[in-house]
Amino acid sequence: MSQDLPTTSYALLGLLTFGDDLSGYELKQRADRTLRFYWVSPAMSQVYTELARLTELGLVHARDDTTAPTRSTRRYQITAAGRRDLQRWLASTAVEFPALKHPVALRLLMGHVVDPETSRSMLDGYLTMLAERRAELQTVRDSLVLDPESAVDRFRFPRMVADWGLDYYASERAMVEELIRRVDTDPP
Amino acid sequence: MSQDLPTTSYALLGLLTFGDDLSGYELKQRADRTLRFYWVSPAMSQVYTELARLTELGLVHARDDTTAPTRSTRRYQITAAGRRDLQRWLASTAVEFPALKHPVALRLLMGHVVDPETSRSMLDGYLTMLAERRAELQTVRDSLVLDPESAVDRFRFPRMVADWGLDYYASERAMVEELIRRVDTDPP
DNA sequence: GGCGACTTATTCCTAGTAGGAACAGTACTC
DNA sequence: GAGTACTGTTCCTACTAGGAATAAGTCGCC
Structure with a gap:
């Protein structure tokens, strides 16, 4: 259906399959915690850029968390379409060789x-x-x-x-x- | 003396220490041949961009090879200043951890x-x-x-x-x- | 000898990525 | 109640990646 996104988009989408709705900030933390050992951790700004794109494409759903007192935090969860797209990407046979800067x-x-x-x-x-x-x-x-x-x-x-x-x-x-x-x- | 350049600049500079004057095209080939196993091989366009910068800084010397019949190929060699700068960079203690995209x-x-x-x-x-x-x-x-x-x-x-x-x-x-x-x- | 395919050589364009600064509210703590 | 650290988001700029475009030279071959 849709064209392939950059790999980092799928990496972030994948992190959202482990449950919990995350803010951009929390998603960056999760990436820094687990992802960075196998994938260059995206910059803060890039996380937000990706989330905006994934929202645009309907692969994640954003909702404003108004439970917080005055401040509103946007939390993201993966949608059914997002999960389908991730599965389609994971099943694609064209896997690139690891890229290294040593x-x-x-x-x-x-x-x-x-x-x-x-x-x-x-x-x-x-x-x-x-x-x-x-x-x-x-x-x-x-x-x-x-x-x-x-x-x-x-x-x-x-x-x-x-x-x-x-x-x-x-x-x-x-x-x-x-x-x-x-x-x-x-x-x- | 000078500020640190991107690592890829030093990588290309380093490839020029193995002798021979190379054209941008040949330098790209050398990178594809030996460097790519440890460092993401720069794109053609990037090789030429780097060579222009290194020339600007006096770290490489460009000369037009007019021995070729009608066509002129620009060949590059590392200068004494370039070698000094490379040594200075190699001696710097701040070495980054390898970056991986797996x-x-x-x-x-x-x-x-x-x-x-x-x-x-x-x-x-x-x-x-x-x-x-x-x-x-x-x-x-x-x-x-x-x-x-x-x-x-x-x-x-x-x-x-x-x-x-x-x-x-x-x-x-x-x-x-x-x-x-x-x-x-x-x-x- | 000229057609086509391949290699050498360089430049240009565009989208993606890196990195940090800027801004602002929240929480803790002395 | 002032300072500091953490949460949260946006903006800006320079750099990098990747490919396309251009063009000239080489080689075989029919």
Whole structure:
């Protein structure tokens, strides 16, 4: 029916399938919490732009939450049409290969224009960042416990993806440690 | 001295440190060949935009290659100032964490809105893409033989980064195979 | 020798994305 | 009751992505 939207639109639409009506602000928080490990988290402004578009297309429904005292917050929920569109997109066979911007690999590639210590300390710094990231994702993973309230366990797939991410951080760590050994060994 | 440029500018500048004067077109080819495994390859138009800026800043030098019969091709080489700026950038401690857009992880995250076969066949398709990518990178790796012509082995770091990429594809494959097993097992 | 297909080379246009600033009300806390 | 932090939304600008348009050169081949 409709043309494909940018992938980020579907990412936000997908976050709304986990229940609760969210404001743009809350949706951004949910993206920062769970999505960012696999998808560059959209900027605040972009979240609102996407929500406006999805509302226009009837894929989400906006209602003004007037329960709040003076202030009105707009809350969004996915519509039946939105869910259908998401399913159609998920079933489409054309899945792109992951896009990566890896500043550490990029800088290491140019190692011949600096002294080895520069590359070495960059890799050390990356190991530290990796450990932090892994700890953050572990916290998210721990919060995704089996949900006995709902008939289908909504968190089954998020758990699988989080475990995948944790495995990735573990193997990335091992690979970087190996790289550090190779940098330390002077050119043979 | 100068403010930091976008990372892609340094990526292109870095590609010019491996010798040879390149046209915009050739630079794009070099990026597509080696860089794309670690950094989203800039579009043609962006390569020319960056080269114009780098020329403006005196970091690359452009000269019109008039050896070609009627047609004139502009060839670019990195200047001493460009090399200094690249070294300064490489030595800066503020290295960002890799940015990832992983459509497969994103789609798997929403597995609860489609039937398991959809997720399963998506993962199968990803395994195929991974194998192709790995083969492409292996070809690049094989071409990076030790260069006895130059005093410093220019390809030492590209080899390290390529090996890192190959290791990554191998572990990603193992992780995806594990995910397929988990998707096939019905919810416990 | 000229037709077609492919490669090299560059520029232009448009939509999408990033990032931050601006604005404003709410809640806490000292 | 003043300051600070958090919630919530909008606006602005520069940058990036992606493709189309243009054009000249090369190669085979009939």
